[in-house]
Amino acid sequence: MCAAPLIERRVDRHECSAECGFVNYDNPTPVAAVVVEYEGNIVLAHNRSWRNTFYGLITGFVDHCEGAAECAVREVKEELDLDASAPTLIGVYPFERMNQVIIGYHLTATGTITLNEELDSFKLVSPKDCLVWPSGTGYALRDWLLPLGFEPQTIELS
Numbered sequence: 001m002c003a004a005p006l007i008e009r010r011v012d013r014h015e016c017s018a019e020c021g022f023v024n025y026d027n028p029t030p031v032a033a034v035v036v037e038y039e040g041n042i043v044l045a046h047n048r049s050w051r052n053t054f055y056g057l058i059t060g061f062v063d064h065c066e067g068a069a070e071c072a073v074r075e076v077k078e079e080l081d082l083d084a085s086a087p088t089l090i091g092v093y094p095f096e097r098m099n100q101v102i103i104g105y106h107l108t109a110t111g112t113i114t115l116n117e118e119l120d121s122f123k124l125v126s127p128k129d130c131l132v133w134p135s136g137t138g139y140a141l142r143d144w145l146l147p148l149g150f151e152p153q154t155i156e157l158s
Helices: 068-080 136-148
Strands: 006-010 013-016 029-038 041-047 058-061 088-095 100-110 119-125
Touching: 029 068, 029 136, 041 068, 058 068, 068 100, 068 119, 088 136, 100 136
Parallel strands: 029 100
Antiparallel strands: 006 013, 029 041, 029 058, 041 119, 088 100
């Protein structure tokens, strides 16, 4: 606020070196991650900015004055051009590497998949054939599959 340099008081907390009282807590960013069920399959998508061949859930940053469930529906419409049912909460997961909190939802979607500019491909995977990964969005997919009786294999990310 006063333009004085910040001092690191803790790993996740920086304070003003003067007396204005400003504290930057470096709070995590909320992200909605969506298990999209489409025609009995799960939609996994590849973001065109990713260098690897990883396919993941539909995700998006929760906007100001937007709830995470609203974000889930919005992202499905924006990224896949699908109409979504009311989302159900799967769980909330830390994603420390990106300083994010992942809020996982499941919903069913209808329409014709049309990718937006963020995505370059998608695949439809049967729930019984889904693989999961050891991080926030992978935990959401796992936690949606387990109550359905599926024991998904965990893959390592490189």
